[in-house]
Amino acid sequence: GAGVSQSPSNKVTEKGKDVELRCDPISGHTxxxxxxxxxxxxxxxxxxxxxxxxxxKSGLPSDRFSAERTGGSVSTLTIQRTQQEDSAVxxxxxxxxxxxxxxxxxxxxxxxxxx
Amino acid sequence: AQSVAxxxxxxxxAEGNPxxxxxxxxxxxxxxxxxxxxYPNRGLQFLLKYITGDNLVKGSYGFEAEFNKSQTSFHLKxxxxxxxxxxxxxxxxxxxxxxxxxxxxxxxxxxxxIP
Numbered sequence: 320g321a322g323v324s325q326s327p328s329n330k331v332t333e334k335g336k337d338v339e340l341r342c343d344p345i346s347g348h349t350x351x352x353x354x355x356x357x358x359x360x361x362x363x364x365x366x367x368x369x370x371x372x373x374x375x376k377s378g379l380p381s382d383r384f385s386a387e388r389t390g391g392s393v394s395t396l397t398i399q400r401t402q403q404e405d406s407a408v409x410x411x412x413x414x415x416x417x418x419x420x421x422x423x424x425x426x427x428x429x430x431x432x433x434x
Numbered sequence: 435a436q437s438v439a440x441x442x443x444x445x446x447x448a449e450g451n452p453x454x455x456x457x458x459x460x461x462x463x464x465x466x467x468x469x470x471x472x473y474p475n476r477g478l479q480f481l482l483k484y485i486t487g488d489n490l491v492k493g494s495y496g497f498e499a500e501f502n503k504s505q506t507s508f509h510l511k512x513x514x515x516x517x518x519x520x521x522x523x524x525x526x527x528x529x530x531x532x533x534x535x536x537x538x539x540x541x542x543x544x545x546x547x548i549p
Contacts, residue, residue, distance in 0.1 A: 354539075359443075359541065361539050364537075375536070422468055422470075422483055423478075425470075427475070427476055428477055
């Protein structure tokens with residue numbers, strides 16, 4: 320597509336439930352990133368996929384968080400047993416290989432609210 | 435590890451006046467530097483980048499930024515602010531070290547342009 324698409328745009332869930340957030344990157348972009356944006360905290364790196372290489376998971380805050388990228392395209396970020404501190408905007412971005420030279424293209428994000 | 439500091443939470447400026455948003459960075463090697471802007475309920479939009487070459491970089495919407503290696507700064511500037519420039523601005527840095535594809539973001543600066 321023309322841009323990075325994320326769904327849903329908003330998600331309200333009960334504490335303890337699992338949620339899945341989806342990211343559809345720009346066609347041809349081999350790199351995909353997930354960031355979390357909390358109020359007043361800036362952007363926190365979560366995970367990075369590059370082609371068929373093993374993902375860089377070093378930013379995932381706990382083992383309740385996981386992500387996969389199927390076929391080198393769509394990615395799903397899963398949060399199990401959600402907690403209130405998981406409430407944030409989850410942003411996905413994609414880029415060409417070595418894409419940081421060119422910057423990222425961000426999606427509009429998924430606003431997650433855990434009640 | 436790379437990091438970015440944006441020392442001011444909010445920048446208020448009168449319409450028509452010069453706008454400056456400050457950013458300092460820390461990397462072990464040479465930096466790639468970026469500015470992004472975020473409008474309400476939107477993803478981040480790329481404004482400009484410094485990779486190499488001229489220290490003064492020009493970007494979208496009349497913005498520019500100056501790379502200062504000795505001061506490790508990359509301040510964003512616009513000669514004459516518009517009300518429509520009111521948004522959240524993020525500075526980001528990537529260490530050019532091999533294998534590092536991650537951008538580190540600052541916490542963001544809210545810019546308010548007063549009519």
